[in-house]
Amino acid sequence: MQTSARVRERAFDRGFDITRRYVRFREHREDGFVEFDFSIGDPRLSVELVMPLREYRSFCHANRVIHLTRDEGEQLDFEESKWRYGQPGLSE
Structure with missing residues (x-):
């Protein structure tokens, strides 16, 4: 398993x-279709x-x-959940 630092280096930084x-x-459905996220330039922004x-x-x-x-x-x-739900300790 990769460390979170390695993951961040490859995908985010x-x-x-x-x-x-x-x-x-995301998923290979039973009907033969594939669900996936696609992004250009930054994997945090995808369709x-x-x-x-x-x-x-x-x-x-x-x-x-x-x-x-x-x-x-x-x-x-x-990373998305921190933005969506906040990070504990920031407002406490």
Whole structure:
């Protein structure tokens, strides 16, 4: 398992660069569609997309994406939750 510092270095601290494209795989559904998040420049800013598996693979290849690991996805969720729900101790 990667340390949180390593996850942050790879996914967050690279600066905004439009040549970097990220995919966070969410689910391969029973109907053959893939749900995933796609971002350009910063994995914290993404759109949710759904497409058939074959098109998903072509999309990832054409965009030369960086596939986020499960640890990186969890770190994104953690960072988002701090903004959404606040961080204990900041207002106490």
